[in-house]
Amino acid sequence: MSGSVIGWIIELVAGAVGGNVAGNMMKQYDLGTVGNSIAGIVGGGIGGQVLQMLVGGAAGGGGLDIGSIVQQVVGGGIGGGILLVIVGAIRKMMGGQGPGG
Numbered sequence: 001m002s003g004s005v006i007g008w009i010i011e012l013v014a015g016a017v018g019g020n021v022a023g024n025m026m027k028q029y030d031l032g033t034v035g036n037s038i039a040g041i042v043g044g045g046i047g048g049q050v051l052q053m054l055v056g057g058a059a060g061g062g063g064l065d066i067g068s069i070v071q072q073v074v075g076g077g078i079g080g081g082i083l084l085v086i087v088g089a090i091r092k093m094m095g096g097q098g099p100g101g
Helices: 003-025 030-058 065-092
Strands: none
Touching: 003 030, 003 065, 030 065
């Protein structure tokens, strides 16, 4: 398995975790476990790629060294959390109810 595929997997998993953490911390944006995970996965993929473009090769160029892995986890987790808040805010503005009522 190539390093870039593993990097994508790390970003997507970190995004799912970030989305669920953000949903649990900010109940007004919570979309439920599945919704949090989906928003987090998409946000993790986007956030990881944006961070990689901004940082560039400074953290190992997308390889599997510790700097690259940390970059992928941070970018994915933050991206997942941010996209969850955006989607949750849009849903709230449209009058959607959260999973808790």
